[in-house]
Amino acid sequence: MAPVIGIIANPVSARDIRRVVANAANLQIADRANIVLRVLAALRACGVTDVLMMPEHGGIGRHVARGLSRAAAHGEAPYPAIHPLPMPVTGTVADTHRAADSMRRAGVAAIVVLGGDGTHRAVVAHCGAVPMAGISTGTNNAFPEHREPTITGLATGLAVTGRVPEHIAFAANKRIDVSLDGRVAEIALVDVALVTERYVGARALWKPDSFRELFVTFADPEVIGMSAIAGLLEPVTREESGGLMVRLGAPASGTAASGVTVLRAPIAPGLMASVGVADWRRMPAGVPFVPEVKAGSIALDGEREIAFSAQDRVSLTLRDDAFRTVNVGGCMQYAAQYRLLTGAPAPVTAEL
Amino acid sequence: MTDNPYPLDKADLLQAYRTMRTIREFEERLHIDFAKGDIPGFVHLYAGEEACATGIMMHLNDNDRIASTHRGHGHCIAKGVDVHEMMAEIYGRSTGACRGKGGSMHIADLSKGMMGANGILGAGAPLICGAALAAKFRGDGGVGITFVGDGASNQGTFLESMNLAAVWNLPVVFVVENNGYAESTAMEWAVSCDSYIDRATGFGLPGVTVDGTDFFAVHEAAGEIIRRAREGGGPALLECNMVRFYGHFEGDAQTYRAKGEVESLRANRDCIKLLAQRLTETGIVAPAELETIDREVNALIEDAVRCAKAAPLPVAADLLKDVYVAY
């Protein structure tokens, strides 16, 4: 039997205020379902026969089921069998947490995630050592790479069936742990921003005046969001140890005398903002940092999640090797080099 | 002394709390009095959904128009309709907002920009397109907000109105108050494309989903959407995910809901409790200040009920009045 794959497709990502304040995209439910079908087709082509799927009420599962039944009516079997996880649906992030947890305990070989940075973060918080293959269907998407989902599915299939060596098939990733009063309360995959707004509100960040501090696991000038600020200052790769920390200030004070530089950065899709930058430096792994901001809210991967006051003790620690992802590029290069897709897939023993 | 972390000053925060409390108290009181048989007809209660009406309406002035639904008490109160007149209307009195001619489902006050609760689901959407068109012709920056439940969002009027608003680029905000139930039918079953945002996208409107039990989330998102509309950015859709504490109408046994659902919602997703918690934990507002508001609201509703009960009923001559302006 073949390895089992988990799929977590978030139906409610990419619905936030950035569609109004920054013309961000909306990926329709039918499109998300089509992505799942594309991934399923690629997985099946690699020999995956069974997939666990997070149930949801957003309609993705219903569209996918239509695709499956249509294929069955044709007498084709292009897809693996789908097994919805037996769990209640709340329509909140708790569903993702619970699904990732269940899939980990069920021993899936990898979890394919459809969502934005927030969805991926929720999976990482509960998937333990299970590698994740991310597909961007969210707003900000600094973490999941932009790629045709069929390829992500293919790479995942090749990786979990053991045809790509593990050291090539999977990559290690960094994360930042956010501790409140000494306890890890949240994590971030890309960035942690401290802003002065002390309410979560519509979650997204689009008012640079409130930005104060930024901590990133990697700084890539090609990505969107808060980490773009760091990426445009001093690039840090996903692979190297440690990240970057940036002190931000109001751009109005961006005069020569104040020592603040004004940076124009794409902080959300279509939204170029002037951000005042006071200074920045490398953030070494494993060292807790206490932010200077005493009260405000903590935004994780671009969304306000936690409001805190002067009474709360906040610290941030970057961790290398925090979780694993499928190295899609590496898998496909390997597949090409070794002509992995030239014959019929060899049957593989299930690991469940 | 703590500085205010919120986008509203303290007076506005207290006003938001007062509005939400007033809606809640109004509805809770109707729930009790209806069960006693004091109230004719039928009523649909907004309890649990207060953050939505309040968070949106705080961005509006009397020049902005709203078209409400059958579950309209909350919208009325948040838009500034007089609570005494509302209560008198629900009691069918001549002192009511509609002089006893409309009842719970038709409370309106055009002077406040409230174009009426509506007994026909989805009917408000075309009307608000007209209100927005009028505002556009006048050039007064007015916007129109139409509320629709998750059920009525399936009405052709609602869908046609999104198209018309987009074609005419009207300053309209379509608010879907998604409480999960169309009367007794689950939204998941009844809405084909599973997403209001996708429907809006289909008409070229941006759509935003917020947690409708979080006052600040609604307030912030609505603020941006309304500002966009005022600035000529065109129509948009706002979906507020919220919870209904009572049945579709009073007397609904709600056997279609899961056991413990309502109790759990009241414990964990009560928008007023959540707001009170935020306000007090940040030290902006002292618990005693909220208690004072609670008492005042309680007294207001008590007085509204007392006045309504004491008010005269419409008389025979009123039967024939106001069918036409002139006939």
Add this chain to the structure above:
Amino acid sequence: MTTLNERIKPIVMPKWGLSMSEGKVTGWLKQPGATVNLGDDLLEVETDKITNVVEAGEAGVLRRVLGEPGTVYPVKALIAVLAEPDVPDSDIDAFIAGYAVPAADGGEDGADAGPRYAFAETAAGTIRYARRGDGATTVLLVHGFGGDLDNWLFTIDALAEGATVYALDLPGHGQSAKALPDPTLTGLSKAVRDFMDVVGIGTAHLVGHSMGGAVSMRTALDAPERVASLSLICSAGLGREINQGYIAGFIDATSRRDLKPVLETLFADTGLVSRQMADDLLKYKRLDGVDSALRAIASSMFGNGEQTVILGEAVGAATVPTLVVWGAEDRVIPAAHATALGSAARVEVVPNAGHMVQMEAAGTVNALLKDHVTKNA
């Protein structure tokens, strides 16, 4: 071709006013063989506007009656023949056989060929008017409150036989501009003079009916050099009394049912009020601006239930030759006002006629007007 026998006088369907093309004989008041004197009532003719009596224009014996009661004939169709008793029947038969009905708006009558109405752009706005005849003397007909130039339906062609006759719609009336810069008597009089300036009338014999009489008096007082004579028919401005019920009723009526009884006040014979008369007035009254114009004029001239401008004494003192004609049964302005000018005017009170005496007793009034104009030419 029959030679013209001057002793045979045809009675033809009359043309009353400018729009009449046919008329219905409703009944003969003289029987065949009867002797007819000048001015005798011959028959009744009904048009779409009004029913009226055709009077004998000449004397003789009614030798033939051709017009069948209940039948509609074109204007100028032969409906009877008048002749002395000694004219042979054969001549009369030959005359009838040879009579050709001219086309209703035939080219043989030059005056009929032109436009029915004309418009003048004056300081008082657009003024509609009609012009008939081309005699040396000029007559200007001024209608009353709520009226228009068609009030002179039976007058204008009769006077045009010996004069150039103008009839106008006062501002706020008929098809003239409805905006009234000045709704007072002075303002209306000024509009009349503006009109005279534009169409090039230096001096005219003014014939005014009702309020138009007051307008004419005002004009004679303000610009005596432009008024050769005054003819005042049931005129306002000669006494206080006026039927306020008529004025208010006329202004307020919006339906035929309301308006018809009001219009009946105008005639001694209420049967003369036709559906068309009421409909035409309603069409006029519905025009934008008419209601406010009428109300403004009424409040200026007939406020508080009585006439506010009395000009009798002033006109009496002036030297302008004046004729006063009244219908004895006038129910709008009492015929008693006819004597207001005392010996300064010739006064004729016509029996069996009401406020619209110029229509109800057209022959009599036309003869009086012609006489007055001719004498003072």
Add this chain to the structure above:
Amino acid sequence: MSRKISMKTAINEALDLEMRRDPTVILMGEDIVGGTGAPGEDDAWGGVLGVTKGLFAKHGDRLLDTPLSESAYIGAAIGAAACGMRPVAELMFMDFMGVCFDQIFNQAAKFRYMFGGKAETPVVIRGMVGAGFRAAAQHSQMLTPLFTHIPGLKVVCPSNAYDAKGLLIQSIRDNDPVIFCEHKNLYGHETEVPAESYAIPFGEANVLRDGDHVTIVSYGLTVHRAMEAADALARDKVEAEVIDLRTLSPIDWDTIIDSVERTGRLVVVDEAHPRCNLATDISAFVAQNAFGALKAGIQMVTPPHTPVPFSPSLEDLYIPSAEAVAAAVRRTMAPSPRSTLAA
């Protein structure tokens, strides 16, 4: 200044004059400009039969073409009316009201009453009515009774160009919602119409012909059938009084009753489907209020209880004819059992 113009031109003129007079008057409807967004001329159609042609050139953006979306734009017209505008919305064929009737009868008609007199909804909904255009069952109906049934609506149906202009101007100035029914077969009919603005008050029937023998009541196209019948009857010395209702709600009961009390006979001609139409309504009212004056049973002349057929041979049978009206009059003139008894 008065001249002969068609009803179509008269309607266009009324809209033009009112738009000039009052900046809150706006027009909306499907193809009322015509060609919006299409690559050809801007003002291509001016309405499907050209009724609004030329108004776009004069009033520009105050004419709004709409998507084919009656419930949205009729509702929008009503909403705008409740917010201080005076929209005139064209429902191309009144038959299309099926898809937007809620906005008309549950919203516009009820606002004032339901809101305790605090709302005014001065909207006009214009549309074509009537058969005779070979337009078949869904584009030919005389649906006036559906509207007269609803309190809060005013219903107008002119029979000629003069009335059309004055009644439309009144409709626009009126502060209640007005359904303005234009008979498509009268668009080309010409009458004398003043160039100026004028308003014909509602609730005042027009007596087109006086007569003492029988009262014929009608509206719209069948008024002309009634007049033809009256002319034919006059040749037989039967003088019919012909009443053109002009407005169906309000309706001029006084004129009808006054006339019937004089003539003692009533024929009602209605192009609407025969059940619960204006004919039945008027007959019932007269029977209840002037029974003593009646010398004969009331006659109703209506189409049969069928949809409007397509084939000319059938449609011609469907529409009430002058002959049918004259025959109905003759039935009322026949000795009635009552007069036989009296004799």
